[in-house]
Amino acid sequence: MTHNGSVPFVDLITMHRELEPELVNIFKSALESAGFIGGPMVEGFENDFAKFCDTTYCVGVNSGTDALRFALIAVGVQTGDIVVTVPHTFIATTEAISQSGATPAFVDIDAETYTMNPARLREYLEQQCAFDVAAKRCRHRASGKRVAAVVPVHLYGQMADMDPILELAARYNLAVVEDACQAHGAEYFSKKENRWRKAGSIGRAAAFSFYPGKNLGACGEGGAVTTSDAALARKVSVLRDHGQSKKYYHDLEGYNGRLDSIQAGILRVKLSRLALWNEQRRECARAYNELLAPMAASVTIPAQPDWSKPVYHLYVVRTDFRDDLQKHLTEAGIGTGIHYPIPVHLQAAYASFGWKRGDFPVTEAVADQVLSLPMFGGLKPEQQKTVADAIADFASFILRAETITPEFRTQ
Ligand SMILES: Cc1ncc(COP(=O)(O)O)c(C=O)c1O
Numbered sequence: 211m212t213h214n215g216s217v218p219f220v221d222l223i224t225m226h227r228e229l230e231p232e233l234v235n236i237f238k239s240a241l242e243s244a245g246f247i248g249g250p251m252v253e254g255f256e257n258d259f260a261k262f263c264d265t266t267y268c269v270g271v272n273s274g275t276d277a278l279r280f281a282l283i284a285v286g287v288q289t290g291d292i293v294v295t296v297p298h299t300f301i302a303t304t305e306a307i308s309q310s311g312a313t314p315a316f317v318d319i320d321a322e323t324y325t326m327n328p329a330r331l332r333e334y335l336e337q338q339c340a341f342d343v344a345a346k347r348c349r350h351r352a353s354g355k356r357v358a359a360v361v362p363v364h365l366y367g368q369m370a371d372m373d374p375i376l377e378l379a380a381r382y383n384l385a386v387v388e389d390a391c392q393a394h395g396a397e398y399f400s401k402k403e404n405r406w407r408k409a410g411s412i413g414r415a416a417a418f419s420f421y422p423g424k425n426l427g428a429c430g431e432g433g434a435v436t437t438s439d440a441a442l443a444r445k446v447s448v449l450r451d452h453g454q455s456k457k458y459y460h461d462l463e464g465y466n467g468r469l470d471s472i473q474a475g476i477l478r479v480k481l482s483r484l485a486l487w488n489e490q491r492r493e494c495a496r497a498y499n500e501l502l503a504p505m506a507a508s509v510t511i512p513a514q515p516d517w518s519k520p521v522y523h524l525y526v527v528r529t530d531f532r533d534d535l536q537k538h539l540t541e542a543g544i545g546t547g548i549h550y551p552i553p554v555h556l557q558a559a560y561a562s563f564g565w566k567r568g569d570f571p572v573t574e575a576v577a578d579q580v581l582s583l584p585m586f587g588g589l590k591p592e593q594q595k596t597v598a599d600a601i602a603d604f605a606s607f608i609l610r611a612e613t614i615t616p617e618f619r620t621q
Pocket residue numbers: 273274275276299300302303363365389391392418419420421432433
């Protein structure tokens with residue numbers, strides 16, 4: 211089992227080297243104008259990103275977490291409300307819910323797409339909630355709290371199945387805020403509307419992260435809210451800037467959550483390449499799918515429903531032998547990641563809520579089995595072959611071990 215050459219999990223250096231002259235120019239023009247906060251670089255990026263997402267507005271903010279928090283507050287989430295999401299996500303989703311004053315509630319994910327299972331959302335609403343038709347309010351029966359919003363997470367660059375989620379949200383008067391922090395450019399085919407729709411354009415608002423490793427990443431922190439609702443965009447832009455509608459006139463208490471202009475300029479340069487980079491990621495995913503097909507008995511490749519055009523922020527396989535496979539790949543010089551090893555409902559931060567193992571079985575099984583393989587725009591075919599060969603080595607070892615020791619699987 212010898213392997214030549216290592217494969218990084220992600221390569222952010224080569225891409226920035228190629229863009230260096232343009233990125234340095236952004237920095238220079240910020241120095242020359244001293245325009246570090248707001249101004250034309252931020253507005254230019256906001257316009258371009260709104261266009262990219264097929265929305266009317268984009269409001270740049272300081273991070274994806276800010277984007278989610280501001281979007282939730284702007285759609286009307288209030289202290290004491292419940293917001294429903296999935297436990298298979300990055301903790302920022304629930305941090306933003308809590309920081310908007312609400313309590314997170316979870317529904318389990320779909321075993322193939324790893325995103326919100328609309329059937330579980332329906333169960334939650336039908337079995338645990340009651341809808342007051344006159345007040346148009348959805349109430350959680352046990353706690354008496356209002357259920358105000360739902361946050362589907364387009365995880366790994368894969369869209370949640372939005373048609374049934376939107377239908378349920380409309381029936382129960384819930385605001386839909388998309389967590390599109392991993393899904394810049396992903397698309398969903400709405401059967402209801404008979405057209406492809408971009409991530410970020412489907413809910414009342416959506417949140418994007420521009421953390422450096424994202425498909426569209428800043429050289430620092432960054433995020434954005436997209437929406438086609440003018441009042442909502444206005445509210446987010448007030449929230450991100452200390453609640454001021456004009457300088458020193460504070461309509462409400464807000465936050466320091468602005469996107470700085472150097473990051474906005476950098477993001478604008480990168481946005482012009484995003485469609486190409488996403489296509490490269492899709493091509494890499496197709497290549498992995500082919501290379502890994504012979505190992506289907508031990509490694510499950512990502513599902514791609516016919517209604518989804520993912521952007522493969524991550525290429526995530528599933529296997530019963532995840533920890534051993536990760537160790538094997540690490541020894542072969544191949545970088546991997548686990549997104550995410552502990553479901554949010556089992557994190558120590560939420561111990562006081564009393565959630566336990568068994569509450570969300572699909573999420574829990576997935577968290578034990580997922581492994582993210584190297585994935586980035588410039589990933590080369592020979593690097594993918596190295597990864598696939600190392601997995602094939604491992605798979606043949608597993609098959610041999612199972613043949614010799616049938617109980618191997620349960621060890
Ligand atoms: C699904 C998801 N939601 C929210 C966030 C928060 O974004 P940020 O790190 O920019 O605050 C992230 C970032 O990793 C994410 O992956």
